[in-house]
Amino acid sequence: MTSNGWLKISGGRRGTAAFLAGALTLALGTGTAYAYWTTNGSGSGSAAAGDMQTVTVDALVPGDTPASALIPGGTADVVLRVTNPNPYPVQVYSVTGNGSVTADTAHPACTITGVTFAGSLVPLSPAVSIAPNSTALVTLPGAASMDATSQSACQGATFHLPVTLAVRK
Template identity: 50%
Template sequence: MVNFLQLKGARPAAAAAAAAALLLGGGAAVSAYWGTAGSGSGSQTAGQLQVLTTEALTQPASGQQPIAPGGVADAAVRVTNPNPYAVQLYSVASAGPATADAAHPQCVTTGITFQNPAAPLAPTATVPANASLTVVLPGAVAMDLTSDPGCQGASFRIPLTLEVRK
């Protein structure tokens, strides 16, 4: 036998419907659904990536000869990350023509080209937070046969663009 308690002010039809739902459902489970609607706004300021600096290392890699006309060499690039988080060096690309050092003014046509490695770099290179990392790009620098004779013994500046990702 089921006893119903009727609350003061409750509608008899609503109480009967609730009782029928309990009887038909076996009274084993009860579920409820609350819905609401609303609107609002929020804001947040994105952090800003500090500029990374690069430095090309002028010394040939251990066991490597200086570049000569018709030859290739590795590019060794030191990347300094001033950010408080690590970044992944995603790509390195040429950003203009190579120039010889000031001690070689007769080296007008350098013949130097930078061979952009495929992106993303493989293997990946992660520059730690507030640190530097030297990345060696095998065979990335070439010198063709158009180099001026005044380029002998010169060091070259190769402007590069780096793409990093957090």
């Protein structure tokens, strides 16, 4: 060691070359570490949310019959034909009445039906799943009732109960 506190490297060119290689490695390593921890980047990306297509409720077709018949003073099941045009399953979360109950066209004298929908079924328990791109029948047990004001002309009628469905993915 010299008197000024510096380490004296001996060995000629090999020692100097080894020292320079070590110093260069240390410098490159420090530069790489600095670049790793201080590097910034930017870019752009995009995503789009798809729109859920309208899930529809249709009138029953021949063969879609409820398990129970509606009579004055009683209740009966309501059957909904629900179509899901989406490429993913949806759940029918709630069903609410949305208008006046009417009789089918084969019973024009049935103007006072006495039929009511059981009100809001919120939340529907259990929620009903409808498979992607399919139609399913949803039965609401005892959801329709008929009081004693129903006219005799309503015998044998099929009643149309306008409803609104809330569906979720």
